[in-house]
Amino acid sequence: MVWLSLVLIGTYCTFQPDISKVIKGYEMPANPIRILPVFLFSICFIFGAIPVSAEVAVILSRDDFEPYQEARQGFEETCTAPTKVFAFEVENRETRQYKQRSIDEALNYIQKGNPELICAIGTQAFLAVLQVAPAQIPIVAAMVKSPEQLIQDSLATGHTIYAVDFFVSSDIVMETIRSTYPELKSIGIIYYETSQSLVDELRAEADTRNLQVIAEVADGNNPLPALRNVSTSADLFLIIDNAMIGGSAFDVLLGFQKPIISLIHNPRMVRKGALFGFLLQSRENGRAVGQIANTILAGGKVTPPFPKMTKAALAVNQKVRDLLNVPVPNNFDILEKYNTIE
Structure with a gap:
């Protein structure tokens, strides 16, 4: 040495x-x-009187998924430490099988390379890293949904973990809805039980704005009973997970002729007939995690450990807007516009 x-x-x-x-x-x-x-x-x-550059291991859940690559770019643009990047290589997209060699290479480096910090991008990389990372190495995560729940489920009590949820913060969502529709009284949500923590956050923010949230847990095979219970009282529907996507559920939802807003970071819901949707800001998510990494490497304290995104952009279906004769938010960049309903 x-x-x-x-x-x-x-x-x-x-x-x-x-x-x-x-x-x-x-x-x-x-x-x-x-x-x-x-x-x-x-x-x-x-x-340590003379500083030495710390190396950060960056692990991507998939090598062929553009949002993960964008998050990596955002992280590297912000994080001041040098990085060593690994990606789980997809062997079969349909079955989501990965080349074991690429996984082993990344995890072996974590165990033996002794990085100063690990950045996991995507849920699969995050969970894989938790299984092998030494407890003394801090972990930051990008592009994960509800990281608090993931960490609780992983029982990784010995690790120091920080993550930026890729959902835009609930207060921004509810403030956007209230400011855009000042006369609105109630919001309907049909969701899976795995999204309960997000529903609780949305309900708390809605209460402060005098909005009623009518929420029903959907049966995985048949969400229509939950939809019928909610539809009679809701003035607007909020999609937060995949509960209303399969089968004819979304078509039934469209039939109520009420605004549909999507928190699913995929413009497909807007193309299908949602009024507007919050788009996934992958690069911004990576940048936010990079800022956390800089704070950790400098010996600072990160509060809170699981912040949500504060920047957002929209996809808007202009045909739906015209049919319902309702406004869309004007305080966000509209990155995608559609004039058809699939």
Whole structure:
């Protein structure tokens, strides 16, 4: 190791009366003062007085998924430390099988490479890292949904973990709805039980704005009973997961002729007939996680440990807007516009 060599040379040379015996061809008479800086540099290097660049391991859940690559770019644009990037390589997209070699390479590096920090991008990478990462290495995660629940389920109590949820914050969602539709009284949500924590957050924010949330848990095979219970009282529908996507459920939802807003970060819902949807801001998510990484590497404190996105952009279906004769938010960038209903 270089630092050990410097220490040995510095120590020996400091007390060696004839330096020419240490460095061949050097004829200057011995002078401990000339060698002392080498010795001091070595000591400073060991004890951290001279900063050394920390390496960050970046692990992507998939090598072929563009949002993960965008999140990586955002992270590297923001994080000041050098990075070493690994990606789980997809072997079969239909069955979502991965090349085991690519997974082993990434996880072996985490176990043996001793990075200063790990950035996991995507849920699969996040869960895989938790299984092998030494407890003393901090983990930051990008592009994960409800990270608090993931961490609780993983039982990774020994790790220091921070993550930025890719959902836009609930207060922004509810403030957008209230400011756009000031006369609105109630919001209907049909959801899976796995989204309960998000529903609770949305309900709390709605209460502060005098909005009623009517929420029903959907049966995985048949969400229509839950939809019927909600539809009679709701003035607007909010889609937060896949509960209303399968089968004819979304077509039934369209039949109520009420605005549909999608929190699913996929413009497909807007193309199918939602009024507007919040788009996934992958690069911004990566940048937010990069800022957290900088704080950790500098020895600072991150509060809260699981912030949500504060920046958003929209996809808007202009045909639905015209049919319902309702406004769309004007305080966000509209990145995608559609004029048809699939």
